[in-house]
Amino acid sequence: MSLLTIRDLRVTYGTGTAAVRGVDLTVAAGRKLGVAGESGCGKSTLALALLRLLPPTARLTGEILLDGEDVLTMKWGRLRAVRWAGASIVFQGAMHSLNAVHRIGDQIAEPLLVHRRATPNAARERVGTLLEQVGLPAARASAYPHELSGGQRQRVMIAMALACEPRLIVADEPTTALDVMIQAQVLRLLERLVTEQDISLVMISHDLAVLADTCDRLAVMYAGRVVEEGPARDVYDAARHPYGRALSAAFPRIGDPASRLAPRGLPGDPPDPAALPPGCTFHPRCPVALPTCASQDPPLAPAAPGHRAACVLTTGSPA
Amino acid sequence: MTTTVGSPAGAARRPGTTATAYPRYLAGRLGGAAVSLLAVLVTSFFLFRVLPGDPVKAMTRGVPTSAGQMATLRRQFGLDLPLWQQFTDYCAKALTGDLGTSYQFRAPVGELIADKLPATLLLTGVAVVLYSAVGLWLGTRSAWRHGGLGDKLNTGVALTLWSVPSFWLGLLLIIVFSVGVGPVPGLFPTGGMESGDETGPAYVLDVAHHMVLPVLTLVAVGYAQTLLVMRASLLDEMGGDYLTTARAKGLRDDLVRRRHAVPNALLPTVTMIFINLGHVAAGSILVETVFSWPGLGGLFYQALSVPDLPLVQGLFVVFAGAMIVMNLLADLLYPLLDPRVGR
Structure with a gap:
């Protein structure tokens, strides 16, 4: 059985704006799922929805089954x-995600004290172990967030996420605020730790290359929906949906000078969630749009073995 | 603050380097406070020389006095000397703790002030502590459920009370709760600090009984400021990502508020509480007058009407000094509240 099953998740804000419009995803135990998309496509809303952390004005429908239990009706x-x-989150921009007035050791220990009723001594010991796991000396537990570098803070976030040995970690843009060298370092660390400890990972990023490198499966989101989902390498190398192709072409590939010299962007801006275009929401920006795309919104359908896409051009052809 | 933001992973400052930063911060604050105190000494001398009125004439009002006697009095108080010499004498004495002799009471200013200070400190001290606590509590509640009925009621009542003149509210309380209105019996004394015939625990209770109405007046009029500042700074913090982290950790809502949001919102409010504590020595002249409280407020009024220059100067120095000391205490407290300050 899969550890996380999301069924027809919809998130609507008070004004009637839908940030997530019917998302279906599953993550098997111990596997890693990447969720890619532009800013505003609903991927961070999705991350917060998993633990019902959205503001009270957000209305959630559908199902989020974590280990068979629906988070939305808990x-x-x-x-x-x-x-x-059960599930912890590595937030983006660890500067603001850590509390500036508490020592990092106390912040890592906090979930241990809350969920395991750990004694202060046991918690301190575990904090030391966790810090060493992420490559920081145990003595740094007494430091305040502002005394650490960006990469160190992100590693503290990771240590914190591991504290209660969750089955699932959601990483929301875990490396976006970091410079490239540190990005790679933090990614490797996160990947190694979740693999070692057999934790499932949902990683959210705008960087398809990073996700393809880390994850088993990839989902591409556009305007609050998943438009493509499949094995990570397939989606990255041979995207079926025109948006998936544009996203993967937007990042230069290592070892491919041609792509480096001609990175292709995508014209136009992501649609305003309050005023989505009719039909397929991607058609105004789509380089291969057909006249019918302005009126038909294709569902996510098999496009290749284990690979789904929501595009008339792929669903029309035999898988 | 030496910044480490953006420095590479290995180069972040080690804890040891912060050890030298606090003494430097401390020295800076102490130096600043000393300079302010000196400025207060100088200002207080010249400020009150500008006041109209001749102290010797005022003192001898209604008493037939010859020009010779007036001259003797002037010499006695050093008022015949040139201004600069009066100033140097005053400074030399002030630095040794001697604030001079009151013209009208013919007693050392220091003693006069020390005699009245405890009553004022007791009254306004208790009031400031109470209204700060009430303001912090209600401000936190208001912000946490902002926009709700409780918030609107809270801020509405606080603002209304804030705009009420303290002497008017004091008089109203006296009429209702001391004199008694209709079925309400006279529950509290109309004024003063003690009945005069109590000792031991009974004396403490007696003073507390006398304090109820003046403290109530000061709290009612004063708590809105703390409430509004706390409410605003907590609202600022409520969008903070670290609160989402705290909620994601599975903390109860009240723990998220108490342990994470409030400590971050406290800094601006604490500044204001200490400024209010700085006002403790000056007390509230209006409320002290309405309740005939034997404090510094009345003394200041008497001193100004002469003008009793040494006493006015002395009171001014004590009032300003209290403010400087409280600000210094606030500065020393900041690093404990926010680790980013003073490093």
């Missing part, structure tokens, strides 16, 4: 117990 007490112990 009672508050059960939800609090599942938060961090």
Whole structure:
């Protein structure tokens, strides 16, 4: 059975704006799923929805089954117990995601004290172990966030996410705020630790190359929906959806000078969630759009073995 | 603050280097406070020389006095000397702690002030602590459920009370709770600090009984400021990503508020609380007058009407000094509240 199953998840904000419009995804135990897309496509809303962390004005429908239990219908007490112990989050921009007035050791220990009723001594010991796992000396537990570099803070976030040995970690743009050298370092660390400890990972990023490198499967989101989903290398190398192709072409490939010299962007801006175009939401920017695309919105359908795409051009052809 | 933001992973500052930063911060603050105190000494001398009125004439008002006697009095108080010499004498004495002799009471200014200071400190001290606590509590509640009925009620009541003149509210309380209105009996004394015949624990209770109405007046009029500042700074913090982290950790809502949001929102409010504590020595002249509280407020009023220059100067120095000391304490407290300050 899969560890995480998302069924027809919809998130609507108070004004009627839909940020997520019917997302279906699954993550098997111990596997890694990458979610890619431009800013505003709903991927961070999706991350926060997984633990019901969205503001009260957000209305959620559908199902988010974590280990068979629906997060959306959980009672508050059960939800609090599942938060961090069942699934934890590595937030983007660890500068603001850590509390500036508490020592990092206390912040890492906090979920241990809440969920495991650990004694202060046991918690301190575990914090030391966790810090060493992410390559920081145990003595750094007494440091404040502003005394650490960006990469160190992100590693503290990772140590914190591992504290209660969750089954699932959601990483929301875990490396976006870091410079490239540190990005690679933090990614490798996160990947190694979740693999070693058999934790499932949902990684969210705008960088398809990073996701393809880290994850088993990739989902591409556009305007609040998944438009393509499949094995990571397939989606990256041979995207079926025109948006997936544009996204993967936007990043130069290592070892391919041609792509480096001619990175292709995508004209236009992502659509305004409050005023989505009719038909396929991507058609105004699509280089291969057909006249019918302005009125038909194709569902996610098999495009190749284990690979789904939401495009008339792929669903029309035999898989 | 030496910044380490953006420095490479290995080069972040080690804890040891912060050890030298706090003494430097401390020295800076102490130096600043000393300079301010000197400035207060100088200002207080010249400020009150500008006041209209001749102290010797005022003192001898209604008493037939010859020109010779007036001259003797002037000499006695050093008022015949040139201004610069009066100033140097005043400074030399002030630095040794001697604030001079009051013209009207013929007693050392230091003693006069020390005599009245405890009553004022007691009254305004208790009031400031209470209204700060009430303001912090209500401000936190208001911000956490902002826009709700409780928030609107809270801020509405606080603002209304804030705009009420303190002497008017004091008089109203006296009429209702001391004199008694209709079915309400006279519950509290109309003024003063003690009944005069109590000792031991009974004396403490007696003073507390006398304090109820003046403290209530000061708290009612004063807590809105703390409430509004706390509410605003907590609202600023409420969008913080670190609060999402705290919620994601599975903390209860009140723990997210108490442990994560409030400590970050406290800094601006604490500054204001210490400024209010700085006002403790000056007290509230209006409320002290309405309740005949035997504090510095009344003394200041008497001193100004003469003008009793040494006493006015002395009070000014004490009022300003209290403010400087409280600001210094606030500065020393900041690094404990926010690790980013003073490093």
